[in-house]
Amino acid sequence: MRGVIRAVRQFRQAFRAYDGSAKRKDSLFKMNSCSVFSLERNTYISRYRHPSYTMSRSISADAAKFPNGELNGDGPLIEYERRISAGELVDGDSFQLDTLGELQRLYDELVENAKTCRLDRYATSEKDGRSRWLWSRFVPQTSHAKVKGIYLYGGVGTGKTMLMDMFFEQLPCNWRKKRIHFHDLMLNVHSRLQRHKGVADPLEAVAGELSDESILLCLDEFMVTDVADALILNRLFGHLFTNGVILVATSNRAPDNLYEGGLQRDLFLPFIATLKERCIVHEIGSYVDYRKMTSAQQGFYYIGKHSSVLLNQKFRQLIGENVAVPKEVEVIMGRKLQVPFSATGCAYFRFEELCDRPLGAADYFGLFKNFHTLALEGVPIFGLSNKSAAYRFVTLVDVMYENRARLLCSAEGTPSELFDRIMTITDAKRAGPTRTSSRSAKSDVSDICVDNELGFAKDRTVSRLTEMNSREYLDQHAEMLLAQKQQAIA
Numbered sequence: 001m002r003g004v005i006r007a008v009r010q011f012r013q014a015f016r017a018y019d020g021s022a023k024r025k026d027s028l029f030k031m032n033s034c035s036v037f038s039l040e041r042n043t044y045i046s047r048y049r050h051p052s053y054t055m056s057r058s059i060s061a062d063a064a065k066f067p068n069g070e071l072n073g074d075g076p077l078i079e080y081e082r083r084i085s086a087g088e089l090v091d092g093d094s095f096q097l098d099t100l101g102e103l104q105r106l107y108d109e110l111v112e113n114a115k116t117c118r119l120d121r122y123a124t125s126e127k128d129g130r131s132r133w134l135w136s137r138f139v140p141q142t143s144h145a146k147v148k149g150i151y152l153y154g155g156v157g158t159g160k161t162m163l164m165d166m167f168f169e170q171l172p173c174n175w176r177k178k179r180i181h182f183h184d185l186m187l188n189v190h191s192r193l194q195r196h197k198g199v200a201d202p203l204e205a206v207a208g209e210l211s212d213e214s215i216l217l218c219l220d221e222f223m224v225t226d227v228a229d230a231l232i233l234n235r236l237f238g239h240l241f242t243n244g245v246i247l248v249a250t251s252n253r254a255p256d257n258l259y260e261g262g263l264q265r266d267l268f269l270p271f272i273a274t275l276k277e278r279c280i281v282h283e284i285g286s287y288v289d290y291r292k293m294t295s296a297q298q299g300f301y302y303i304g305k306h307s308s309v310l311l312n313q314k315f316r317q318l319i320g321e322n323v324a325v326p327k328e329v330e331v332i333m334g335r336k337l338q339v340p341f342s343a344t345g346c347a348y349f350r351f352e353e354l355c356d357r358p359l360g361a362a363d364y365f366g367l368f369k370n371f372h373t374l375a376l377e378g379v380p381i382f383g384l385s386n387k388s389a390a391y392r393f394v395t396l397v398d399v400m401y402e403n404r405a406r407l408l409c410s411a412e413g414t415p416s417e418l419f420d421r422i423m424t425i426t427d428a429k430r431a432g433p434t435r436t437s438s439r440s441a442k443s444d445v446s447d448i449c450v451d452n453e454l455g456f457a458k459d460r461t462v463s464r465l466t467e468m469n470s471r472e473y474l475d476q477h478a479e480m481l482l483a484q485k486q487q488a489i490a
Contacts (some may be wrong), residue, residue, distance in 0.1 A: 028136040029436040075107040076100055076167040077397035081416060095286035096159050101234045102150055103167040109147045110171070110216070117145050119215050125240070136249055146214075148304070151275060153220075153254055156463040160250040161220050163284075166337065167248065170216045177213035180220050181402045182249075182396065186229050187332055189236065191456040194333060203232060207239030214246055221398060222251035223461075224259040224268070225391065225453050235272035238396050241278050242343035252456055255281055260452045261425075299469025300408035307410035308377050315375040319343040331366025339367070345481075346373040351380065355392040364399040370406055372481060379411035381449030387454065390422065394457045406477045415465040421448050424455030 077100045083089040116121060152160050168179045174210050180188075189206055196202035210217075216242070226231050237247070251258070255275050302310045313326075324341035331337050337359070341348035347367065354376065367374075382390035400407055411418060423431070428450045467473050 004246065009021045012293050014393050030328070044075070053243060066229060071131070073109070074170065075104045076163065076170050077104040079166050079170055080163075083314070093159070093286065095154075095284050096163060099159075099163055099282060099284045100259070102152075102280065103248075106150055107167060108169065110203040112174075113145075113147055114175070115247065117147060119172075119177075121174055121176045143244050144241055145246045147245045147246055149249070149279040150163070150247050151247070151251070151255060151279040151281045152284060153251040153281070154286060156252060156460045157467075158286040158288060160284055164218055164220065164248060164250050167478060171183040171216070175216060176214050177216040179218040181220050181221070183364060183398060185219060187224070187362050187365065189232075190228075191333055203235050204239050207236055211240055211245050211487050213242035217336070217435055219247060220402070221260070222249045223253065223453075225457075227263045230259050230262055230268045230271075233268065234274060235273065237274060237278075242273065247275075247279055249279070249434060255451075257456075264455070283290070292476055300406075301465070301469045302408075302410045302417075303413065305478075307346065311375055311377055311408055311410040312392070315341075318346050318373065318408075324348060327370075329366055329370045332362040335362065335363055335366070336364050337366060339371075339443065342371065345371050347371040348375040349377070351376055351389075352376040355384075355396065359392060362374070363394050364396050365403075365475060368403040369398060369407050372477070374400065374405060374407055374409075376407065376409040379409050379418065381412050381421065382418055385447050387449050387451065390419075390449070390454060391457075394461045397461050397464050397468075401468065401486070404473075404477055404480055406474065407465075407468050415462040418461060419458035422454050423448065423450055424452050425450055427455060 004324070078088070080096070080100055084091045097279060104106075110117065110119065115123070152164065165179065168177065171177055189210075191211060192206040196205045199205050224233065237245075240247075253260075255272050258272060259265055263269065300311070300314055302308075322343040324343045324346075327339045327342040329337050329339060338458050339347045339349070340353060347370075379393065380386060380389075382393070397407075399405075413420075
């Protein structure tokens with residue numbers, strides 16, 4: 001056990017002593033329909049390598065001496081090693097270890113500066129928080145946290161969310177902290193803005209509330225596609241950072257590529273500068289999509305002539321003797337959503353009823369507050385002709401994944417085939433002009449959709465659809481339902 005602690009101390013000392021940095025080319029990873037990655041090098045970011053891998057192996061060697069995997073220590077790196085020694089994680093991913101070095105650095109700095117960062121929720125009362133807000137009306141204050149956050153980005157399925165969650169779970173329970181999906185945060189912000197109508201600066205009021213609730217904000221899947229979100233992010237986070245908020249975020253995109261090609265992007269650019277000023281930008285440069293290493297094809301993803309019949313049969317099997325009936329559920333800000341058929345926590349929709357209508361993340365979050373399973377009939381191949389529906393489908397899958405919901409669906413193709421006609425500008429340039437004499441092939445080419453945001457998002461969606469149909473994911477879903485039933489009985 002002393003060997004374990006000694007190794008951890010060596011790691012921390014080596015890390016703190018190291019303040020060199022090196023410039024290296026930023027790598028953006030793209031994945032085609034055959035799951036083959038292509039590597040494109042473009043911008044530069046500041047990054048340094050930690051001695052985490054060497055030190056981590058030392059920890060692993062000592063951890064192997066403890067069959068129960070019981071390690072004394074604090075932080076995400078220790079938890080990562082515990083899970084490896086317990087057989088819960090695959091060993092040997094140097095990219096994840098490098099990222100854990102950053103997260104461990106942040107963890108140590110937060111512990112060391114917990115008082116000055118006002119992390120302890122019991123050390124500062126709600127009354128004091130209101131007093132600070134009132135005093136700031138008369139005396140302008142700047143109280144940026146002395147600790148910088150982390151903006152973690154990289155390819156899909158590389159473990160970004162897992163590592164951030166591991167970091168979050170190791171933080172003291174009495175800290176003012178929150179872990180939330182980006183979609184959910186923005187819905188929360190817009191809802192609060194409605195309540196603060198008439199205030200001179202409603203965004204400042206909302207930021208004041210959020211920072212009083214949480215100083216450390218862990219934000220998953222940072223992806224800006226909505227112009228309404230893009231136009232308020234700089235002012236919102238400007239207020240949050242001024243209030244001392246520390247951000248830890250995950251994303252598939254580098255900061256400079258956020259909201260690329262979006263409307264009025266010039267108004268969004270100051271936010272990128274603010275983000276890079278308040279966060280250390282770190283890429284997890286792994287080629288491995290761990291979601292695709294699960295036992296796929298075990299779920300309820302039906303393709304082919306009779307796929308809708310099979311979907312209907314499976315839905316009836318899940319609800320048993322119960323009768324599926326229409327139901328109206330309430331979503332955010334008083335909005336209602338009509339569910340065509342529902343029973344025992346399962347909902348049945350045709351694709352056009354859920355993705356061809358003007359619905360968004362708010363509606364989908366409301367749906368999965370009421371249902372744990374969705375049967376979706378008739379998911380089409382996506383292209384230029386149904387781009388809006390493709391965006392909604394991507395958002396739907398994100399919300400389902402965040403809520404660990406179960407998906408049954410019938411589709412015109414495999415997850416990767418659904419997005420074959422969606423590509424980024426870079427992909428389109430690489431593909432070049434295509435000549436063909438086939439009428440159907442010409443139709444396919446004319447339906448090609450070149451859209452950077454959707455082109456990047458498709459890889460995440462394909463990866464998540466694959467995992468959601470794996471045995472591991474479905475087992476977790478079953479365990480979640482069992483725990484909810486036991487809690488309801490208790």
